[in-house]
Amino acid sequence: MDNRILVLDDDPGILQALDLSLTYSGFQVRPMLSGDNVFRMIDDFEPNLIIIDYLLSGKTGGEICQDLKNDPSKKDIPVIMLSAYPEAAQRNSEYGCDAFMAKPFDLNVLVSEIKSFINPDAIVIR
Secondary structure, eight states: OEEEEEEOSSHHHHHHHHHHHHHTTTOOEEESSTTTTHHHHHHHHOSSSEEEEEEOOOOHHHHHHHHHHEEEEEEEEEEEEEEHHHHHHHHHHHHOOSSESSSSOOOHHHHHHHHHHTTTSSOOOO
């Protein structure tokens, strides 16, 4: 199973918690605190899934997701949007995100969601 996950969140505490939890769950994680150079990182790391926080400095996570989904070489990479802001969930479809999870979230649910995208033939209990 390919298991590379790029995580973009500008909150160091959340980023560290996701990095540790997802690594413990068997994923290769590349954390990023900023959306700067995210396309270059994607080209270098070749993630199987991207987790993006909605509220970032500069472009929002939604705008970054929209850019990814408009790029023919990246449009098929699943994107899970995380946010504590209800506005993000309401606008999720216009960004093209594959899934949305409200903060705070259950890490077990997040891992199940990730596995449903990375290994869709596996049985996932939600």
